[in-house]
Amino acid sequence: MKKKTGERVPLELSVGEVARRSGIAVSTLHFYETKGLIRSNRNRGNQRRYPRSILRRVAIIKVAQRTGIPLAEIAEALSVLPHDRPVTAQDWRLLSETWKRQLDARIENLTALRNHLTDCIGCGCLSMHECPLRNPDDVLSEQGAGPRLLPLEDLAEHSAG
Ligand code: FES
Numbered sequence: 001m002k003k004k005t006g007e008r009v010p011l012e013l014s015v016g017e018v019a020r021r022s023g024i025a026v027s028t029l030h031f032y033e034t035k036g037l038i039r040s041n042r043n044r045g046n047q048r049r050y051p052r053s054i055l056r057r058v059a060i061i062k063v064a065q066r067t068g069i070p071l072a073e074i075a076e077a078l079s080v081l082p083h084d085r086p087v088t089a090q091d092w093r094l095l096s097e098t099w100k101r102q103l104d105a106r107i108e109n110l111t112a113l114r115n116h117l118t119d120c121i122g123c124g125c126l127s128m129h130e131c132p133l134r135n136p137d138d139v140l141s142e143q144g145a146g147p148r149l150l151p152l153e154d155l156a157e158h159s160a161g
Contacts (some may be wrong), residue, residue: 015047037057060095
């Protein structure tokens with residue numbers, strides 16, 4: 001590939017070039033790679049090389065992270081897309097529709113949490129049975145009888161003593 005000036009544009013980018021062009025730290029790119037979000041090839045000198053399409057993929061990861069989508073969910077969504085071609089507009093539409101639904105659900109949960117918080121201010125009982133903040137929708141009862149909120153170390157400590 002050539003620029004209009006005749007200067008050759010590399011088909012693959014080094015990790016430093018990806019970092020510079022995407023505004024992401026090299027360490028973050030390595031982290032993304034360990035989590036399977038991005039993939040590199042090795043050149044003859046065993047250095048990482050990324051296809052140019054990585055820039056769009058990294059941009060999508062950053063946008064998703066800014067909206068609060070957990071990295072594991074981003075990785076899962078991107079796992080169905082091939083690494084060797086750019087993410088298309090249609091790919092993006094599908095991803096964004098999925099994430100929009102997840103965000104709507106989170107917003108709904110957070111709104112309910114905020115409203116319960118208002119109700120609980122001045123109460124302070126934090127009852128496992130009565131308080132919607134402590135036990136929203138009584139989900140703990142679905143997990144069976146016995147303590148459900150203590151960390152496992154505490155449970156071991158309590159049963160040993
Ligand atoms: S603190 Fe009493 S109901 Fe939540």
